Amino acid sequence: METELSKRLGIEHAIFGFTPFPAVAAAITRAGGFGVLGAVRYTAPDDLRRDLDWMQEHSDGKPYGLDVVMPAKKVEGVTEADVEAMIPQGHRQFVRDTLAKHGVPQLAEGEAAGWRITGWMEEVARTQLDVAFQYPIRLLANALGSPPGDVVNRAHDQDVLVAALAGSAHHAERHAEAGIDIVVAQGYEAGGHTGEIASMVLTPDVVDAVDPLPVLAAGGIGSGEQIAAALALGAQGAWLGSLWLTTTEADLHSRALTAKLLAAGSGDTVRSRALTGKPARQLRTEWTDAWDGPDGPGTLPMPLQGLLVAEAVSRIQKHEVVPLLGTPVGQIVGRMTSERAVQTVFDDLTRGFERAVDRINRIAGRSQ
Amino acid sequence: METELSKRLGIEHAIFGFTPFPAVAAAITRAGGFGVLGAVRYTAPDDLRRDLDWMQEHSDGKPYGLDVVMPAKKVEGVTEADVEAMIPQGHRQFVRDTLAKHGVPQLAEGEAAGWRITGWMEEVARTQLDVAFQYPIRLLANALGSPPGDVVNRAHDQDVLVAALAGSAHHAERHAEAGIDIVVAQGYEAGGHTGEIASMVLTPDVVDAVDPLPVLAAGGIGSGEQIAAALALGAQGAWLGSLWLTTTEADLHSRALTAKLLAAGSGDTVRSRALTGKPARQLRTEWTDAWDGPDGPGTLPMPLQGLLVAEAVSRIQKHEVVPLLGTPVGQIVGRMTSERAVQTVFDDLTRGFERAVDRINRIAGRSQ
Structure with a gap:
């Protein structure tokens, strides 16, 4: 399965696997695909360094990449505390009430909320990049918005290709203007942040919009037949995320969550703002239902919503409160x-x- | 482009075209595809007879089909007046207010509301079927729900294949149990009534669920590349509806509507209950925004909503009130x-x- 892009990257198959787990990313790379490690959950540079060291040792010298959330709009000087202060008390109460209703226990004293996305902050993202550029990554992907110009330049200076996710042709054109090398067309059916346009329509839209830039198709891909469909639509490869969540190398830290993923059908996801403040496809749970139902207070804009629910999500995961337990995942979960x-x-x-x-x-x- | 199903039907290409216009259906059949005439808008049997006569004369002896809305649940003895009486006055007022806000003129005296879907009524559907079975149709499709058992038997007695649209694997299984011959897997991105699951995921889901029944893929298909994708996903053909709306043979009765379709991008549709009471993808307009916005009264269940808005939609179309002017159409409109x-x-x-x-x-x- 060889496209111009796969040849350029020196991989055997034009299959790109996005995953938060180094063991999964390395295994995808070893299998002849291209593993992309999601870095958004790393707060401490040393943790990222440790995992990239591990990747480097376990990828048989084959290429891999890193996915960082790089905000194009700088928010320098803003601390988490500043953002926390913007969250209305009514929303905090709704979180407390919903957790209480389901009897979700507290975290143990001193236990940090593990599910805490801070990579969106300029400071954290920059630190991640400083670490990343010390490793022979071949691709830097940006999950949200166009990467800043200086990052694109720095990547190109080190012969690193830059990719960005897009949910519409217009969005993809903006990325192209920002000088990126690859557009990942993320369809409605994808896990995580998505737009409204389904892969069948979005992929050729984006291919035409950014030609001759290569496009990877993301969303709804979990079989070789779906990869063939994506390539027929003009993509130069497929970008798969959800499928790896139930591999033996994945480390979800929750058998109950793995069981829910294995049992879910393609109709059991929902595109909800409950997790981050932007529409993101995830397992439909009593947690998403509470936020999206008529009695919810409405979600807050990113990054407020993510900070608001961080501790709650950690508690739900830690204590495996099954009705509330979810994760970003695409319709391919079926x-x-x-x-x-x-x-x-x-x-x-x-x-x-x-x-x-x-x-x-x-x-x-x-x-x- | 030959599949088992296309061979069985004796057509050159496994391309199925659904359209309310006889001239379009006949042209699709003549081109080597399979034209399917949508019959839901025919109230008078003589109108359907006239158009089927025309189809028969203009299809070069090649096969074509008919799409009828056949309710599995019988509603015999219920008249339009009975249903009209169930519509709340507040909803009628909302329609009047919205039309007044946009200065939509009345229909001329004696002018009937042309946009009036009555084919859902048992009586009308049965009359359509009586007419249809007098013609050498090769396929009878049902756009909503499983067709009644006696209709399936009658079709099979006359060597007519029966197809039904499905938005989920579960829905498709119910059709298979009802004895139909072909499932049309209608993805989220399709025009008209759709479910939540996108074609990329739905097509193989349905193929697996009803194997060995043949599946046609619908939703998001408007190019040969998209047909190839659908076939790669296991479909035995592609079912296209939206694409024909802007052909020269189509008769939309509104240049302004054609212009809106030609100008619309793939992000300019919305899945809304405003037209029929069930989620149907259509052009996003100030009419759908009014219904779906925070000040709307909420839509009514099918068939109430369709009856409620019938005259309003006719007035909007007749007078070409551009901001409100819409039509069912898929994301492929771009x-x-x-x-x-x-x-x-x-x-x-x-x-x-x-x-x-x-x-x-x-x-x-x-x-x-």
Whole structure:
């Protein structure tokens, strides 16, 4: 499965795997794909350094990348405390009430809220970048908005390609103007932050909008047949995130959450602002229902909502309060029905792709 | 572009075109696809008979089909007046206020509301079927729910295949149990009534759920590349509706509406209950915004909403009140940028499909 982009990156298959777990990212890279480690949850530079050291040791010298949330709008000088102070008391009360209703225990004393996204802050993102550029990463991806110009330049100086996620052709054009190298077209069905336009329509929209820049298709891809579809739509590769959450290398820290993912069907996700303040697809739970229902106080804009719910989400995860337990995941969750090794999943993808190519050739009446 | 299903139907290309316009349906059939005439807007049996006569004369002896809304739940004995009486006065006032705000003129005296969907009523649907079975139709499609058992039997007795639209695997399984022959998997991005699951995920879901029944993919398909994607996902054909709305054979009765469709981007549709009471994708307008906004009274269940807005929609269309003017259409509307003959559109689809097959083979490293 070879495209111009996969050749440029020196990978065997044009399959890009986004994951917060170094073991998963390294296994994707070793399997012949391109592992991209999500860095948004790293607060301490040393933690990121430790995991990138590990990646470097376990990727057989093959290429991998890093995903950082780099805000184009600088918010220098703003502390978490400043942002916390902007959260209305009514919203805090709603969180307390909802947790109480479900009997969610407190965290143990001294236990930090592990689920705390701070990578959106200029200071944290910059620190992550300083670490990242000390490693031979081949790709730097930005999950939200266009990366700042100086970061693009710094990446290019080090021969690092820059990718950015887009939910519309217009959004993709802005990225192209910012000098990036690859657009990830993130369809409605994707896990995490998404727009309204489904991959079937979005992928060719974005391909046309940024031509000749390469486009990766994201959203709704969890089989080789879906990869073939994405490539038929003009993508130069597929970007998969959700599928890896139930691999044996993934470390969700919750058997109950893994069980929920394995049991969920493609209709069991919802695009909700409950987690970050921007619409993000995730498992539908009593937590998202509470926020999205008629009795909810309405969500706050990013980054307020994320800070507001950080401790609550940690408590729900820590104590595995099943009705409230969720995670960002795409509609493809319906295909995630067993725990398998990354290599096994990867082999399925490449085999499914070949099957789809056979099928398309039969339909087109092409002799093989 | 040949699948088992296209061979069974004796058509050259596995492209199914749904349209309310006989001239479009016949042109799709003549081009080597399969034209399906939407019958929901026919109230008088003679009108349907007249248009089927015309279809028969203009389809070069090639096969075509009919789409009827057949309610599985019988509502015999219920008249339009009974249903009208269930509409709250507050909702009627909201319609009047919204029309007044935009200065929408009345219809001329004696002028009937042309936009009036009555095909959902048992009596009307049955009359349509009595007419339809007098013609050599090859396919009977049902846009909403499973068709009643006696209709399936009657169709099969006359060698007519029965298709039904589904928005989830579960929905498709119910259709299969009802004895139908073909499932149309209608993705989130489609025009008209849709579920939440996007085509990229829904198509293989439904293919697996009803195997070995053939599945047509609907939603987000307006190019040959998108047809290739749908076929890669396991569909035995593509079902296209929106794309034909801006063909020269289409008769929208409104130049302003055609202009809006040609100008709209893929982000300019909305899935709203404003038209029928069930979520249906359509152009986003000030009319849908009024219903979906915080000051709207909430929509009524089907069929109340459709009856409530029927006259208003006719007035908006008749007088071409541009800010309110809309129509069911899918996200693919962004690709509809010029008025072209059906044959030209069709040639583009088959050429695009061949291009996509070439592309996939290059990526797969298959020599041609």
